[in-house]
Amino acid sequence: MLEILGFAVGLLVGLTGIGGGALMTPLLILFGISPKIAVGTDLAYAFSVKSFSAAVHKRGDNFDFRLFRFTALPGVFGIIAGHIFFSRGLIDEGMITITLAAVLLVSSLLMLYTSKTSRIKTECFICDKYCESFHDNSLKVYILIPVGFIVGLLVQITSVGGGTLLTFAVLNLTNLKPNRVVGTDLATSTLFSAVALISHGSLGNVDLGLATQLIPAGLVGSLIGYYLSKRCSPGFLRMAITASIGFASLVIIASKI
Structure with missing residues (x-):
């Protein structure tokens, strides 16, 4: 049953590129x-499937290093903060679930x-407004620093947030093309999953037996999904x-009420 789930x-x-941690x-x-x-086992699953899927899709130029550097470091600090909370027993299972x-x-x-x-923004690829690379000379993009920290903290607590939340913030706070936003965010969320x-793993929250049941089937599923994505609209x-x-x-x- 777990293999089918994976x-x-x-x-x-x-x-579709989405649904990993948020469903698993x-x-x-x-x-x-x-x-x-x-949470710990899903992080092992998410890291394996996301990194494999990224390699298969070969996003190439859909990556902006300046944006990656701008969001990745605060996110890592958020993960470290979450680790401290876990190690000191400040986060219980009820808090994780809620x-x-x-x-x-x-x-x-x-x-x-x-x-x-996003459909509106995609139609503006020919406009100068959406054709610039990421730049940090606008005050509003500095909101990405606390956003990155919060997303990293949420990934540590729930394993969810590295994709949707960060992508949403970048799309609405920068003028970067959506395809480059998605490509950069995939790299960032993969880093968050790894850290x-x-x-x-150091806290003993990863069930290796469970992970070995989920990951191989997940890799096969992601490969089949990639080929199917060429033949159908995932909308x-x-x-x-x-x-x-x-x-x-x-x-x-x-269930908690």
Whole structure:
């Protein structure tokens, strides 16, 4: 059953680029896995599938190093802060579950909003407004520093947030082309997953047996999803995943009431 779960989530990641941690962590919790173990094990799964999917897709020039440097460092500090909270026992499993539900609900709403506004921005590729590389001479882009920190902290606590939340902030605070935003964010979220995985591994929150059941099937699923993405439009599936993430958040909230 776990192999099927790993394959299905990997397939969605390869097909649409979204849905990894936002689906895997709540599903593991609903399967009865401890929230701490679910977060740590999902980070191992997310890092493996995301890095493999990125290599398969070969995003090439869809990467902006200045943006990566601007958001990655604060995010790593956020992960370190989360590690300190975990190591000192300041975060319990109830807090993980509630925070996860809140992040999933916000992520699903932002995904709905971004799916509507990104089409407008994509149509402006020929405009000068959207053809510049990332630059940090505008005061509003400095909001990305605390955003990066918060996203890193959330990744450490819930394993979710490195994709949707950071992408939404960059799309709305910079004039960088959406394809370069997505490519850079994939690299950043992969880094966050790696650092948070090391942290949770040191805390004993990674179930290696569970991870070995999920990861191989997830890699196969992401590869098949990549080839399927060439033959179909993932738009409808993205909306279905968004609805599923929102539903998962409500199920988790209901279980705690």
